Amino acid sequence: MTLNAEPPKMTHHRRQIAAALLMLAAPLGPLAAHHSFAMFDPTKPMTFEATVKSLQWTAPHAILWVQAGPVGKYQAGLWSLELPTSPGNLSKMGWSRTVLKPGDKVVVDINPIRDGRRAGQFKKARIVATGKVLGIGAIPGTQPPK
Amino acid sequence: MPKLRRLLPLLALALASPALAQPATDPVDPAPTAADWSAIARLPDLSGTWSPDIVDQNAQIKTNPTPWKPEIQKQVDHMDAEEKAGRPKGLLIDCLPHGSPTFILITHNAIEFLLSPGRVTILGESDGNRLRRIYTDGRPMPEDPDPSFHGYSVGHWDGDTLVVETKAILPQVYLAVSEAVGIPNNGDMVIRERIHLTDADTLVFELEIDAPKILTTTWKTKRIYHRKRQRSHEILEGVCRQGDFHDATDTWGNAIFEPVYQQDGNVLPSPPAESEAE
DSSP: OOGGGSOSSOOHHHHHHHHHHHHHHSOOOSOOOSSOOTTBOTTSOEEEEEEEEEEEOOSSOOEEEEEEOOBTTBOSEEEEEEOSSOHHHHHHTTOOTTSSOTTOEEEEEEEEBTTSSSEEEEEEEEETTTOOEEEOOOOTTSSOOO | OHHHHHHHHHHHHHHHOSOTTSOOSSOOOOOOOHHHHHHHTTSOOOOSEEEEOHHHHHHHHHHSOOOBOHHHHHHHHHHHHHHHTTOOOOTTTTOOOOOTTHHHHHOOSOEEEEEETTEEEEEESSOTTSEEEEEOSSOOOOSSOOOBSSOEEEEEEETTEEEEEEEOBOTTSEEESSSSOEEEOOSOOEEEEEEEEEETTEEEEEEEEEOTTTBSSOEEEEEEEEEEOSGGGSOOOOOGGGGGEEEEEOTTSOEEEEEOEEETTEEEOOOOOHHHHO
């Protein structure tokens, strides 16, 4: 079943079903707390250089805001890159609200949002000055101890 | 010496660590022992629920006014006037937590205390958000804790008095004297509290509030809470945002919450659909 098979005017719950099927068809990695990440397209991963505007350290999802020049079909501008979870869980992964600072040059890996806006699912960032890579793993403590 | 016993493993860890020069970044708390739990029985009994003394709240506001800075007082006067004119500012209608110290200063709902080894937890009604974690395990105030609504609280028992210091409160958190009058603390607020029983069923919070961005001096005030033991006073789940929804049924027959139409925090009848308005 594909989305194209849906009638042009979907009711709200039919859209929800379509979104659920889409999620099943495109697994989104180990983390998707609070809301689905199905609005991001894992089949079109992107990597580009950008400058950190801010790390929005808020629950339920932290957001990395970066300024980038033109990237492919996208015009230069501000991107919102949504992290998969909350400051509480990110802290357990070694993140902090100061791990990225305004002005930091970074190379980011993202899955872009499907609707073409400058937004995406954050996957990792490499800080150009230090080479340090900030990634996302499983939430520590949420798995049985080995 | 439960406190020393709790700190010893940290000391041993620090001495054994090859990275001696580096501070311990993730101390490990030992499992509490039977003795740790027994020690709680020697602390003041804070069981039951505690209802705020609202008469005293109002009296405190009138007789011991907040020492607002002159330019802040202008804002407060405006808010007072607007409220009197029937246009109250809804400080808390967004359902974000009251934060400290406003939670303790103006709540009209009961609170309760949970005492556990190394911790005092204060829970309020209306959201799991209305809660405070106070660490009494001997830890120092962290150097730069993440700012939060209720801040980072470190406490200790001075005899039968719980002494608490709270820092790292988000600058947007109101220092409020009512649900319609309050000013964001704007940063650097520090709260010192002495919490103790004054008789068998009366509890007092003695507060010293330093909010250098908005106050001329330390505001010393107090709030009184009365103990209830009746089950009718037990705290019920209160979810602030539940009022933003009404009960509905989807086309599958499932029970769902459906958003209600609101404007400025007031629940209103739905506006006419565009086609009907034409």
